[in-house]
Amino acid sequence: MNHPRPFSPELSQKIESFKSHAKPIKLGRIDFDNKLILAPMAGICNIPFRVLMEDLGAGGTVSELISCHGINYGNARTLDMLKIHPRERNVGIQLFGEDADSMAKAAEVAESYGPKFLDINMGCPVTKVVSKGGGSAMMKEVQKLAPLFEKMRSRMKVPLSIKIRTGWDANSLNAKEIINIAHNSGIEWVAIHGRTRTQQYTGLANWEFIEALNEDKKIPLIGNGDLHHPYGVSERLQKTGCDALMIARGALRNPFIFLESLDPTYASQKRSVFSGADYWEVIQRLHHYCSESFDEERTVLVQLRKLVVWFAAGFPHAAAMRGQIFATQTVDECMKIAEDYFLSLGGSQKFINYDEVFMSSGHG
Ligand SMILES: Cc1cc2nc3c(=O)[nH]c(=O)nc-3n(C[C@H](O)[C@H](O)[C@H](O)COP(=O)(O)O)c2cc1C
The missing domain is CATH 3.20.20.70 (Aldolase class I)
Known part of the structure; x- marks a missing residue:
């Protein structure tokens, strides 16, 4: 197992500051x-x-x-x-x-x-x-x-x-x-x-x-x-x-x-400090863990696609990106779409409608 690439100094600093609580x-x-x-x-x-x-x-x-x-x-x-x-x-x-x-x-x-x-x-x-x-x-x-x-x-x-x-x-x-x-x-x-x-x-x-x-x-x-x-x-x-x-x-x-x-x-401020660029770093790390855990590209792709789409929930134009992601057939294509999308977000805030039903079935 290789170590994942460290997060950028900006994201690491945010993470450490929350972890101090x-x-x-x-x-x-x-x-x-x-x-x-x-x-x-x-x-x-x-x-x-x-x-x-x-x-x-x-x-x-x-x-x-x-x-x-x-x-x-x-x-x-x-x-x-x-x-x-x-x-x-x-x-x-x-x-x-x-x-x-x-x-x-x-x-x-x-x-x-x-x-x-x-x-x-x-x-x-x-x-x-x-x-x-x-x-x-x-x-x-x-x-x-x-x-x-x-x-x-x-x-x-x-x-x-x-x-x-x-x-x-x-x-x-x-x-x-x-x-x-x-x-x-x-x-x-x-x-x-x-x-x-x-x-x-x-x-x-x-x-x-x-x-x-x-x-x-x-x-x-x-x-x-x-x-x-x-x-x-x-x-x-x-x-x-x-x-x-x-x-x-x-x-x-x-x-x-x-x-x-x-x-x-x-x-309590209900605003996030995490930017589109931070999400993109997180997705790259997820990609690293998926690639070392699963032998088949198809499994990596299936796992990445669903998490990229969920992570985008509430950001602008997430629905259009979802359509593109689910049409991808390779991990490289999926990562390219995710990169373009999350890096284009800048400091956009997420607005999730928590009243809408989200995943209403599971095993527990
Ligand atoms: C997709 C999905 C899969 C789940 N799988 C399990 C499971 O394997 N074992 C389990 O105990 N609970 C499972 N659950 C239930 C969750 O652990 C949790 O109890 C439930 O979703 C309520 O918590 P939440 O409102 O934070 O989602 C699952 C829930 C979902 C949505």
């Missing part, structure tokens, strides 16, 4: 650089995106969900997903599955790849996963949880965490019961997305519910849901009883969200 935290046995963690996202939280977000201030990261059965069958593509970059310091691997034996066996394999922790996906609402008893369906069979947690822990040394929803539906908001089971079974912390499985991604994350869980908790809690912009994150940071916060979709339209949320005075 970061306070390291401890969740259970694990140290993180700050309270803002990149949430797991299928198809997105692979090595390039995770490393990039750590470079840009994420206090920690979690992989996309990885099938315990794929691991146990020795599926080459699944095993590839377990890999970690030498530059990653605060990464966890998220597993999904349903039965204790398969999860415990896979945990042992996943741990051998060197993550800082392992996490169980107990929030995925997707039918293919829940119909087998995995993801958020695990919240319906609470009697199975303690034996599963304990079996997994008996096969691993790094800490084990879980990521849940508020409950299966509005009539079964059982997050508190699950958090208690987790505490009694040696789980290190619980991350909670403030929606039920039935809600999928509709409505708003229920932060009142999350904050109420903080009142008599015995185990660290990470709150998650709808923290879409630095202002919202910073406001939540100041009033939350959560030990940390997780950000998913917000990082796709603003790769600087972790940095910009760290300084409350700056976040």
Whole structure:
């Protein structure tokens, strides 16, 4: 693995100045650089995106969900997903599955790849996963949880965490019961997305519910849901009883969200210091990480195209650029369009309409 080209002195100085507001935290046995963690996202939280977000201030990261059965069958593509970059310091691997034996066996394999922790996906609402008893369906069979947690822990040394929803539906908001089971079974912390499985991604994350869980908790809690912009994150940071916060979709339209949320005075101004030229540097670094992580040009192109388009959201003429980018067939073409576009932006500000629905499906 080669080192990426350093950021320019101007961008490095901006990054360092935001990072000076970061306070390291401890969740259970694990140290993180700050309270803002990149949430797991299928198809997105692979090595390039995770490393990039750590470079840009994420206090920690979690992989996309990885099938315990794929691991146990020795599926080459699944095993590839377990890999970690030498530059990653605060990464966890998220597993999904349903039965204790398969999860415990896979945990042992996943741990051998060197993550800082392992996490169980107990929030995925997707039918293919829940119909087998995995993801958020695990919240319906609470009697199975303690034996599963304990079996997994008996096969691993790094800490084990879980990521849940508020409950299966509005009539079964059982997050508190699950958090208690987790505490009694040696789980290190619980991350909670403030929606039920039935809600999928509709409505708003229920932060009142999350904050109420903080009142008599015995185990660290990470709150998650709808923290879409630095202002919202910073406001939540100041009033939350959560030990940390997780950000998913917000990082796709603003790769600087972790940095910009760290300084409350700056976040409250709702203006960004990051220019089109800064975005172009970030895209070049992403290109570097994609090229060293993926063997096939097509995979690099697919990953780059979607992130370039998301990063442009809210900048002038982003829609026209999106059309051009999706027509590209080579990485060079894609990078040329991105360069021309972002360098032409000068100091233009981003104006994202946060009321518009953005990515309303996912695996947690
Ligand atoms: C495209 C996408 C993929 C996701 N994949 C996962 C996943 O693999 N594991 C998981 O626990 N949650 C997954 N999630 C859920 C997010 O981690 C997070 O809980 C949810 O998006 C709410 O946070 P946000 O409002 O900051 O996006 C995914 C979400 C999206 C949008």
